[in-house]
Amino acid sequence: MRDAYREQLDAVTGRLVGMIRKAGEQMHLATRALLDADLEQAEKVVGGDAPINRDQLEIDELTIELMATQGPVASELRMVTAALRTTADIERMGDLAVHIAKIARMRYPDHAVPAELRETFAAMGKTAEEMAQKAGEVLRTHDLTSAAELSRDDNEMDRLHRSLFLVLLDDAWDRGVEPAVDIALLGRYYERFADHAVEIAGHVRYLVTGEIQSA
Amino acid sequence: MRDAYREQLDAVTGRLVGMIRKAGEQMHLATRALLDADLEQAEKVVGGDAPINRDQLEIDELTIELMATQGPVASELRMVTAALRTTADIERMGDLAVHIAKIARMRYPDHAVPAELRETFAAMGKTAEEMAQKAGEVLRTHDLTSAAELSRDDNEMDRLHRSLFLVLLDDAWDRGVEPAVDIALLGRYYERFADHAVEIAGHVRYLVTGEIQSA
Numbered sequence: 001m002r003d004a005y006r007e008q009l010d011a012v013t014g015r016l017v018g019m020i021r022k023a024g025e026q027m028h029l030a031t032r033a034l035l036d037a038d039l040e041q042a043e044k045v046v047g048g049d050a051p052i053n054r055d056q057l058e059i060d061e062l063t064i065e066l067m068a069t070q071g072p073v074a075s076e077l078r079m080v081t082a083a084l085r086t087t088a089d090i091e092r093m094g095d096l097a098v099h100i101a102k103i104a105r106m107r108y109p110d111h112a113v114p115a116e117l118r119e120t121f122a123a124m125g126k127t128a129e130e131m132a133q134k135a136g137e138v139l140r141t142h143d144l145t146s147a148a149e150l151s152r153d154d155n156e157m158d159r160l161h162r163s164l165f166l167v168l169l170d171d172a173w174d175r176g177v178e179p180a181v182d183i184a185l186l187g188r189y190y191e192r193f194a195d196h197a198v199e200i201a202g203h204v205r206y207l208v209t210g211e212i213q214s215a
Numbered sequence: 216m217r218d219a220y221r222e223q224l225d226a227v228t229g230r231l232v233g234m235i236r237k238a239g240e241q242m243h244l245a246t247r248a249l250l251d252a253d254l255e256q257a258e259k260v261v262g263g264d265a266p267i268n269r270d271q272l273e274i275d276e277l278t279i280e281l282m283a284t285q286g287p288v289a290s291e292l293r294m295v296t297a298a299l300r301t302t303a304d305i306e307r308m309g310d311l312a313v314h315i316a317k318i319a320r321m322r323y324p325d326h327a328v329p330a331e332l333r334e335t336f337a338a339m340g341k342t343a344e345e346m347a348q349k350a351g352e353v354l355r356t357h358d359l360t361s362a363a364e365l366s367r368d369d370n371e372m373d374r375l376h377r378s379l380f381l382v383l384l385d386d387a388w389d390r391g392v393e394p395a396v397d398i399a400l401l402g403r404y405y406e407r408f409a410d411h412a413v414e415i416a417g418h419v420r421y422l423v424t425g426e427i428q429s430a
Contacts, residue, residue, distance in 0.1 A: 060296070064292050064293075064296060067292060068292055077279050077282060077283055078279075080295070081275065081279060081299060084296060084299055084300070085299070085303065088300065088303060165396070168392055168396060169392060169393055169396070173392060176392075177383055177384060177388060177391075177392060177395040178384055180392040180395055180396055181380070181383060181384070181395055181396065181399040184396040184399050184400055185399055185400075185403065188400065188403065
């Protein structure tokens with residue numbers, strides 16, 4: 001009985017790790033679509049959201065089933081809570097990658113990101129992708145050291161995010177309102193993606209320690 | 216035993232209704248702070264977020280406790296899932312009201328919203344507030360008629376949101392980049408607030424019917 005339970009638990013963990021890998025890949029493609037003004041990549045990201053949404057439904061079901069067939073003791077209840085929260089966060093990460101791809105698609109064949117901000121967005125994309133990877137590691141290993149690393153990465157993301165506004169609001173900005181609005185929204189999407197990765201680490205912390213961190 | 220369970224369940228419902236009422240009030244105050252460039256109201260909203268975050272912790276704990284002391288049958292598992300998802304949504308609604316208040320505070324004593332867009336933001340604020348109220352009704356009554364109404368309200372919110380961009384990107388826009396960026400972000404905050412209200416109705420639908428709607 002307990003062995004079957006352990007197996008089911010591992011299955012949920014494995015699915016969560018697979019789900020966040022997809023979100024990280026979506027972010028990778030979305031950033032490429034954005035920086036290369038690549039319509040095909042953008043469409044690929046838009047089409048790639050459905051499997052992530054399906055993952056959420058399936059993993060949630062698996063989690064609830066697992067609890068229904070097992071006696072609910074405190075640590076398992078925590079697992080259910082953490083798993084349900086995690087799928088919700090990853091699902092949003094997928095949506096945010098789609099939002100980025102849709103801006104790339106909307107401006108095609110133009111570039112949504114002007115040359116002077118390409119480097120910043122490349123760094124935001126790289127940080128976001130790495131954070132998804134690290135959150136996946138935290139989910140897999142329950143190692144809270146990587147959870148602390150995620151907070152540092154998030155600070156870097158916030159710094160990059162703020163640096164966008166310095167460019168947008170500088171007197172030298174001469175590209176007008178439309179790209180400024182795109183960039184403000186894009187910055188927000190990357191920043192929120194990173195927030196969700198941090199939140200996932202928080203769910204694992206709760207799972208391990210039983211402590212919920214206030215938002 | 217079952218009576219005690221029913222009581223605990225009602226307690227969770229009552230707390231959820233109270234929590235979303237707070238989020239609706241925060242949205243009301245945030246919109247006033249924004250439209251009146253009222254620093255005091257803005258500060259009040261920023262300070263008013265902590266009770267909502269506390270609600271989430273307490274309600275989640277209550278929900279998990281309830282499940283731990285009761286045998287988990289399918290309908291109760293659904294209740295747990297729905298309650299945990301609902302507190303997460305309301306918590307985000309509170310954050311979004313704070314984001315709005317912070318833009319009002321940042322631009323004080325100026326108005327973040329120029330005169331020609333005040334009416335649109337007043338309508339977005341009103342719609343957002345009403346949607347929080349309706350979501351509260353849905354939580355209280357489990358009446359899915361109001362859930363359908365929320366989807367219509369959300370369409371209205373999307374329409375208002377899109378209308379902002381028509382103004383921002385019109386050749387006649389002469390207020391420059393900074394207010395445009397503020398408005399793009401503000402629009403996003405109102406729109407997301409509305410999305411969360413719709414999602415809460417979806418959780419209740421799941422609770423009542425057992426069907427999860429794909430995002």
